[in-house]
Amino acid sequence: MSLAELLTVAGASKSYNGVPALIDASLHLLSGEVHALMGENGAGKSTLIKLLAGVVTPDRMQVWVRGRAVSLSSARAAFDLGLRFIHQELNVIPQLSVAENIFLSQSYPRLAGVFVDWRKLNADARSVLHMLGVTHLDPRTLAARLSTGDQMLLKIASAFLGAERTNAAIYVMDEPTAALSSGETEMLFAVINSLRKQGCAILYVSHRIDELFKIADRVTVMRDGRTVATMPLAETSPEKLITLMTGRDLQQVYPTRENATPASPLLEVRNLSTHAAKAITFTLHAGEIIGIAGLSGSGRTELLRALMGADRIRAGEIRLSGKRLSRYSTRGAWRYGFAFVPEERRTQGLVVSRTVADNVTLPHLGAISRGGILLDSLRAQSLSETLGASVRLRARGPDQIVRQLSGGNQQKIVFARALAGSPAVLLLDEPTRGVDMGAKVDLYRLIRQASARGVGVIIASSDLPELIGLCDRIMILQNGRLVDTVQAAGLTEAGLLTLCYGAEMHSAAG
Amino acid sequence: MQQVNERPAPQPFALGRWLRRFGTLLGFLGVVAFFWWQKPTTFMTISNWLNITQQVSILGVVAFMMTIVMVMGDFDLSVGTMASLAGIVAALLFQREFPLWQAVLVALLVGMAGGLLNGLLVSFVGISPFVATLGMLTVFGGVALSISSGKTIFGRAIPEAVGGFAQGGLSLSGIGLPAVSIPNLTLLALGVLVVVWLLLEQTVFGRRLYAIGGNREAARLAGVRVRILRLIAFMCTGLGAAIAGLMLVSRLSSANPTQGDGLMLNAIAAVFLGMTMSEEGEPHVLGTLVGVLILGVLNNGLTQMRIDSYIQQILTGGIIILAVTLSSLSRRSS
Numbered sequence A: 001m002s003l004a005e006l007l008t009v010a011g012a013s014k015s016y017n018g019v020p021a022l023i024d025a026s027l028h029l030l031s032g033e034v035h036a037l038m039g040e041n042g043a044g045k046s047t048l049i050k051l052l053a054g055v056v057t058p059d060r061m062q063v064w065v066r067g068r069a070v071s072l073s074s075a076r077a078a079f080d081l082g083l084r085f086i087h088q089e090l091n092v093i094p095q096l097s098v099a100e101n102i103f104l105s106q107s108y109p110r111l112a113g114v115f116v117d118w119r120k121l122n123a124d125a126r127s128v129l130h131m132l133g134v135t136h137l138d139p140r141t142l143a144a145r146l147s148t149g150d151q152m153l154l155k156i157a158s159a160f161l162g163a164e165r166t167n168a169a170i171y172v173m174d175e176p177t178a179a180l181s182s183g184e185t186e187m188l189f190a191v192i193n194s195l196r197k198q199g200c201a202i203l204y205v206s207h208r209i210d211e212l213f214k215i216a217d218r219v220t221v222m223r224d225g226r227t228v229a230t231m232p233l234a235e236t237s238p239e240k241l242i243t244l245m246t247g248r249d250l251q252q253v254y255p256t257r258e259n260a261t262p263a264s265p266l267l268e269v270r271n272l273s274t275h276a277a278k279a280i281t282f283t284l285h286a287g288e289i290i291g292i293a294g295l296s297g298s299g300r301t302e303l304l305r306a307l308m309g310a311d312r313i314r315a316g317e318i319r320l321s322g323k324r325l326s327r328y329s330t331r332g333a334w335r336y337g338f339a340f341v342p343e344e345r346r347t348q349g350l351v352v353s354r355t356v357a358d359n360v361t362l363p364h365l366g367a368i369s370r371g372g373i374l375l376d377s378l379r380a381q382s383l384s385e386t387l388g389a390s391v392r393l394r395a396r397g398p399d400q401i402v403r404q405l406s407g408g409n410q411q412k413i414v415f416a417r418a419l420a421g422s423p424a425v426l427l428l429d430e431p432t433r434g435v436d437m438g439a440k441v442d443l444y445r446l447i448r449q450a451s452a453r454g455v456g457v458i459i460a461s462s463d464l465p466e467l468i469g470l471c472d473r474i475m476i477l478q479n480g481r482l483v484d485t486v487q488a489a490g491l492t493e494a495g496l497l498t499l500c501y502g503a504e505m506h507s508a509a510g
Numbered sequence B: 001m002q003q004v005n006e007r008p009a010p011q012p013f014a015l016g017r018w019l020r021r022f023g024t025l026l027g028f029l030g031v032v033a034f035f036w037w038q039k040p041t042t043f044m045t046i047s048n049w050l051n052i053t054q055q056v057s058i059l060g061v062v063a064f065m066m067t068i069v070m071v072m073g074d075f076d077l078s079v080g081t082m083a084s085l086a087g088i089v090a091a092l093l094f095q096r097e098f099p100l101w102q103a104v105l106v107a108l109l110v111g112m113a114g115g116l117l118n119g120l121l122v123s124f125v126g127i128s129p130f131v132a133t134l135g136m137l138t139v140f141g142g143v144a145l146s147i148s149s150g151k152t153i154f155g156r157a158i159p160e161a162v163g164g165f166a167q168g169g170l171s172l173s174g175i176g177l178p179a180v181s182i183p184n185l186t187l188l189a190l191g192v193l194v195v196v197w198l199l200l201e202q203t204v205f206g207r208r209l210y211a212i213g214g215n216r217e218a219a220r221l222a223g224v225r226v227r228i229l230r231l232i233a234f235m236c237t238g239l240g241a242a243i244a245g246l247m248l249v250s251r252l253s254s255a256n257p258t259q260g261d262g263l264m265l266n267a268i269a270a271v272f273l274g275m276t277m278s279e280e281g282e283p284h285v286l287g288t289l290v291g292v293l294i295l296g297v298l299n300n301g302l303t304q305m306r307i308d309s310y311i312q313q314i315l316t317g318g319i320i321i322l323a324v325t326l327s328s329l330s331r332r333s334s
Helices: A045-053 A075-080 A097-102 A118-131 A147-165 A180-199 A210-213 A238-246 A299-307 A330-336 A347-350 A356-364 A379-392 A407-420 A439-451 A464-470 A493-509 B017-037 B048-071 B079-095 B100-125 B129-147 B160-167 B184-202 B204-214 B216-221 B226-250 B263-275 B284-302 B309-333
Strands: A005-016 A020-028 A032-037 A060-065 A068-070 A085-088 A169-175 A201-203 A219-221 A226-232 A265-273 A280-284 A289-292 A316-321 A322-327 A339-340 A424-430 A456-460 A472-478 A481-487 B170-173 B177-183
Touching: A005 A045, A005 A180, A020 A045, A032 A210, A045 A075, A045 A201, A060 A316, A060 B184, A068 A097, A075 A085, A075 A280, A097 A118, A097 A147, A118 A147, A118 A180, A118 B129, A147 A180, A180 A210, A180 A493, A180 B284, A210 A238, A219 A238, A219 A472, A226 A299, A238 A439, A265 A299, A265 B079, A280 A356, A280 A493, A280 B129, A289 A299, A289 A493, A299 A456, A299 B226, A322 A330, A330 A339, A330 B079, A330 B100, A339 A356, A339 A407, A347 A407, A347 B216, A356 A379, A356 B204, A356 B216, A379 A407, A407 A424, A407 A439, A424 A439, A424 B048, A439 A456, A439 A464, A456 A464, A472 A493, A481 A493, B017 B284, B017 B309, B048 B177, B048 B184, B048 B284, B079 B100, B079 B129, B079 B226, B100 B129, B100 B226, B160 B184, B160 B226, B170 B184, B177 B184, B184 B204, B184 B284, B204 B216, B204 B226, B216 B226, B263 B284, B263 B309, B284 B309
Parallel strands: A020 A226, A032 A201, A032 A219, A085 A169, A169 A201, A289 A456, A289 A472, A339 A424, A424 A456
Antiparallel strands: A005 A020, A005 A060, A060 A068, A219 A226, A265 A280, A265 A316, A316 A322, A472 A481, B170 B177
């Protein structure tokens, strides 16, 4: 492995409307390394990446690629210098095949100069995929049929393809695992390793600290627009990184659990079936936190959606505090006392064009209005302010437009809304996805506080340490079936992962 | 929200933002100033302005109600032919000597039923509003033509009270202006404006419509009954079209099966003009009011300047495009 410096950035500064977003940041990427970039939301990571991509003009910045001073003045310039960007939003075109998507930014091989040479296109796509160690994807499959993880691999293959011709060497991956299951993440890591072996440098942005320790060689930590430290991961610890990022000591990410007293059954689910969930039976007790683990596509989200009245229930029964609930809509679910934090805050959770107060009160408008008809703006404002304070929301006020807030703060609004109606059952789907560590700790504290008040909580998450740290019991789903339920105490991440996979082998055998 | 130390710095005054917000209003004032300069004696008079409000009242009613569906991110192309249909229905009932109130009631019910149909197609069948209301546009137009056999109903068939309503108004002699009165049609449009404003800005219903418009799936998951609300909103728009159709019959003292057809494009244009005035590009009924007034003032002023009506059409279209372009350019640059 050569340790040549591939990309060097020095003195990068950028301010928006006089507000500095990046102050004198520097970055050194070596050939053959995975370099983690960490920092809370708003620390300047995305600004730095935008400067590298040439889509934002810096106030000041010096860049060298392979020791040669260059200018990243446009997206084209960045591309020609060999930089590739893989974002969390996958711009895969679902109607096209894998091969077509891979070759999208290139010209397709031709026959007689006019017709697409499909045979060569598919063969080339296959060889690119093989070079990355991806053998399970057929180039002729429609991209729409791929899982999120496979779509991610497709985008990497597409970026890698350009690499052959333009000598690309630097990959910037922004939260690539945010939407991936554990299995898919492993696959991604294998691909990253094969890129590393070929001498590429990977700048890897993620909020999942445990993941960085698995994949990255060195880390650069950002705080308040500055790059505060760069060091090998082997010489640091998660605790030290958190301290560097937040500038404060975090005793523990997961709050300690008071001994749970045995409580009465709150939510009883019997043989619940929808299009994706199959005959699921479990009981949630008051004050209990149950986790749902499973590979992506295992039915985690669908189980929560069924309980929330968002997916049609085909069979089974749901009892809340002993009372059997007949078929209900999402509106009915909120009225019964379910509260929901959906998987995707931007597409399912928030109306980002509206204010904080509008979003917090949306499910509760009827309850805080005059006679169920007229708005009571004062009550809406004060409710939003009280809840905003309790979730430590950082906003100008209840009238601020949600679009202007950071991801972590947006997620806090979704939480504030869920907590607003004093719910009996909290249904949380990926509650901390794409949220920085400081906000995560706040959210964990809120979940624990709710549970201490007797609220039953169900958390579906692909973040295994989170499930282990937060839950009392963890249910393991596979293909829509509940295959196992384990106590979280004493469970290791590897142990839980094995259970998820074991479940897979088990169901494959059965 | 009590973390004062985290409070972001107050935003510096930005001309771009300010222009985006008030550019359309400034443009409106500019147009008014231009006509005032061109026609100093006739344009800026109370009677001319009352005349303008009467001219735009019918368009206003359609556009205000159209704002309700556009807040949800939908729109209704069938309002024009629905106005024609409702007018013809009322006129046919007048002709058959039904009592006035019954004829008016039936016409309004026809409007709501048409809106209900649109709503069912969009919300329960799941057809896009463009296709559903385009289809209904043709259907309503066809029904209007067939029940009237394509003939105009006028003269003695239309009761005098109907024509008299549009002629009348609220006299201002009480405040020392005996020569002028506020036309009844203007008052009616103002009433509709107030009701729509209350509905959208002061009720739970309106808040939910804005949520649906911003993110339909998020609204549904937050317990908003999206389907029912869309249905009700389309019924409102149908009702608005029927009211406008009746106003037209009153204004013209006659009804022909196509007289409302032109309302639709202008109503949608007015809402779009109004949308340029909101920060997030959402429709707002007071914005729609400005949009309606811009169209009305242009029409009035250009006519006073004896500009050919075909040229007027070109100018109006150009100004709409200009306003929306400027607004979207300023939004993109920020």
